[in-house]
Amino acid sequence: MTLTELRYLVNLDKERHFGRAAERSFVSQPTLSVAVKKLEDELGVLLFERNRGEARPTPVGERVITQARRVLAEAKLIDDLAREGRDELAGPLRFGAIYTVGPYLLPQLIPVIRQSAPQMPLMIEENFTAKLLEQLRDNELDVIAVALPVDLQGLSAWPLYDEDFVVLMPQDHRWKDETEIPARRLAEEQLLLLGPGHCFREQVVQACPKCVEPDGDGPRPQTGSSLETIRHMVAGGLGITVLPRSSVENRGDEAGLIVAKPFAPRAPTRRIALVWRKTYPRLAAIAALRDAILACPLRGVTMLPDETRQEH
Numbered sequence: 001m002t003l004t005e006l007r008y009l010v011n012l013d014k015e016r017h018f019g020r021a022a023e024r025s026f027v028s029q030p031t032l033s034v035a036v037k038k039l040e041d042e043l044g045v046l047l048f049e050r051n052r053g054e055a056r057p058t059p060v061g062e063r064v065i066t067q068a069r070r071v072l073a074e075a076k077l078i079d080d081l082a083r084e085g086r087d088e089l090a091g092p093l094r095f096g097a098i099y100t101v102g103p104y105l106l107p108q109l110i111p112v113i114r115q116s117a118p119q120m121p122l123m124i125e126e127n128f129t130a131k132l133l134e135q136l137r138d139n140e141l142d143v144i145a146v147a148l149p150v151d152l153q154g155l156s157a158w159p160l161y162d163e164d165f166v167v168l169m170p171q172d173h174r175w176k177d178e179t180e181i182p183a184r185r186l187a188e189e190q191l192l193l194l195g196p197g198h199c200f201r202e203q204v205v206q207a208c209p210k211c212v213e214p215d216g217d218g219p220r221p222q223t224g225s226s227l228e229t230i231r232h233m234v235a236g237g238l239g240i241t242v243l244p245r246s247s248v249e250n251r252g253d254e255a256g257l258i259v260a261k262p263f264a265p266r267a268p269t270r271r272i273a274l275v276w277r278k279t280y281p282r283l284a285a286i287a288a289l290r291d292a293i294l295a296c297p298l299r300g301v302t303m304l305p306d307e308t309r310q311e312h
Helices: 003-015 018-025 029-043 059-086 102-116 129-137 183-188 199-207 227-235 245-249 283-294
Strands: 048-051 054-057 093-098 122-127 143-148 155-170 191-194 222-224 240-244 258-262 269-277
Touching: 003 018, 003 029, 003 059, 018 029, 054 059, 093 102, 093 129, 093 283, 102 122, 102 245, 102 283, 122 129, 129 143, 129 269, 143 155, 143 199, 143 283, 155 199, 155 227, 155 245, 155 283, 191 199, 191 227, 199 240, 222 227, 227 240, 227 258, 240 245, 269 283
Parallel strands: 093 122, 093 143, 191 222, 191 240
Antiparallel strands: 048 054, 143 269, 155 240, 155 258, 155 269
């Protein structure tokens, strides 16, 4: 068997479809199908059940795929170790960020990292926290920017910055002249939230549990697919929302159609950190990325240059 065949197995497990797995592997569907069948014949077991285009791993297939992931991770580590022996800042860095960080950090970060580490282009992935952690552990990403806390088993974390949450409302809202907004009052209004799967949604709900309680007296929250979509909904007068301060202070204000107000103490906050595998050898690349982020002119956050790394 070859590493290429093991990659085909892993990609087929991710997609559960031969056509999509072939696209993910950058080969034709017949090529991938023949390779998987060849590996099954070599091992003498059926690794996938085929049913109308769908492919699901058999019990033994699941165990083989788990081991294939380990083998691929170890093989990638050999490449990383060799690169470390040359220049840790040479070669792409696979960087992931949650949806509520990427759009506001990346426009600031790219010019800085191009200047400070020109031989280390960023390969960027935006996704949910759970998916980014999965990709990190599967060696599909090198480092991610997520909100703490997360499960750091086998991982290291380096805090970057803290930021408050703010309440965003239409410019003619009845709270427009308020100095600050108590979190409990969110339940009085039509609240717009990100959909399930976004960690930021859960953080907002923690600040105001009554916003989503079935027996609450206020209107039920509505959802949007992204912070930018929700911002437009607020500007259109559909309701209010809660945003991280960086998403407000690092873009326009919809031509004066919306107003941002701080929370009353204690305002809900979040801490953003870089997270990577403890075995990842290019620590100079992680440090260069962190230094570049700290050098970004990112408004609305408190950078944490003196925070130390966390390892578990």
